[in-house]
Amino acid sequence: MEWWLTLTIFFGSLLLLLVIGMPVAFAFLLLDLIGAFVFWRGEIGLSQFILNTQDSVANFNFLAIPLFVLMGDFMFRAGMASKMMDALEKWIGRVPGRLSILSVFGGAIFGALSGAGVASAAMLGSVLFPEMEKRGYKKSMTLGPLLASAGLDILIPPSALGVILAISAQLSIGKFLVAITIPGILLALVYVIYIVVRCSIQPHLAPSYDFQQVSVSERLRLTAVYVLPLGIVFFLTIGIIFLGVATPTEAAAMGSVGCFALAAAYRNFSWKTLKESVYGTVQVSVMVYMIFAGSTTFSQILAYTGATKGMAEFAVNSQLHPMLVLALMQVVCLIMGFFMDPVAIIMVTIPIFMPIVKTLGFDPLWFGVILLLNMQMATISPPFGTLLFVMKSVVPPHITMGDIYRSVYPFLGLDLIVMAIMMAYPPILLWLPALME
Secondary structure: OOHHHHHHHHHHHHHHHHHOOOOHHHHHHHHHHHHHHHHOOOHHHHHHHHHHHHHHHOOHHHHHHHHHHHHHHHHHHHOHHHHHHHHHHOOOOOOOOHHHHHHHHHHHHHHOOOOOHHHHHHHHHHHHHHHHHHOOOOHHHOHHHHHHHHHHHHHOOOOHHHHHHHHHOOOOHHHHHHHOHHHHHHHHHHHHHHHHHHHHHOHHHOOOOOOOOOOHHHHHHHHHHHOHHHHHHHHHHHHHHHOOOOOHHHHHHHHHHHHHHHHHHOOOOOHHHHHHHHHHHHHHHHHHHHHHHHHHHHHHHHHHOOHHHHHHHHHHHOOOOHHHHHHHHHHHHHHHHOOOOHHHHHHHHHHHHHHHHHHOOOOHHHHHHHHHHHHHHHHOOOOOOHHHHHHHHHOOOOOOHHHHHHHHHHHHHHHHHHHHHHHHOOHHHHHHHHOOO
């Protein structure tokens, strides 16, 4: 069978199963069963499929995923984020879009302490939206910045989705988490510039208001009590990875312990909160593990049939400029992001894209960071972006999904600008992980 026909059948079948509503993990597993039986000689293939399923999740690095998710979920439920936001607000003066900028700062800092974008969206929406609406902020300057800032969680380490992508693409998890730091900061900076410029041109979007001024000593006290201790948690996750002291999994464990200790110090620790966080973490982790188990055999079958090699050779021999091929990959992922979960997109595209990336001579780490930004966009892309529905669940009932959709489009445009910068200047992504060598 020709490689293109095999590829068409497999991907066409997968998309059909997803369209009719079958969960991603089960769609992968069903195609794996059929493919293993057909291409791997019946019962022998099914036995290999069982072994693949076991081996795919028996990976020490995978432990970092539930630990990073647990950090974010626990911090949200323990209520530590709201105190951090109060402290940050004291430092923001009379700048246009004051509360919208606060959402970006809060999203970036919370993203540096959490591996779960869902927790960040719920935190920002529940803490800031009521105050923004009370101050007369328009929907484009409330919902948009809140959603975009929640998405920063994916592009600022520790990132559970980043770990998934790194494992799937066989990249160094430590270097990958360090590599996404600068792009995450750059994206936050672009958001702030956009908010200030637009609110200066259209001040009615974010009306100014009187707020209580506090002394510098009081600001420093609040920062020392509620912000700086969070830096310890960040160091326990990313700092010790950068220094080569611990593996990502060990760092994730240290970060989780740091979150528990911090909650206890603030007297926010409770066994009920821990139990709820663990339960939520298990739900997310089981879903991820099942999808990864299915995608492993899926990629092996594509490689065995020659579909992966054929696609790579086709891309090389197409006479298209390598950067155009890279751009087309991102377009494909953007379109998939309208309808699919980022984890599913990663599992579907990585087996095809990574051989092409290596054949064209691109740095896999650089490509992985660009793809992760694409996945950040998928979480806030209408109509089925995950964070869109999380935000809808925490805002008042009079806010419609249409309001949420319209508010996020300018920030998707900003994401595309940052993606273009990352593609044009690879050193932005690669210089920091290079220091680890």
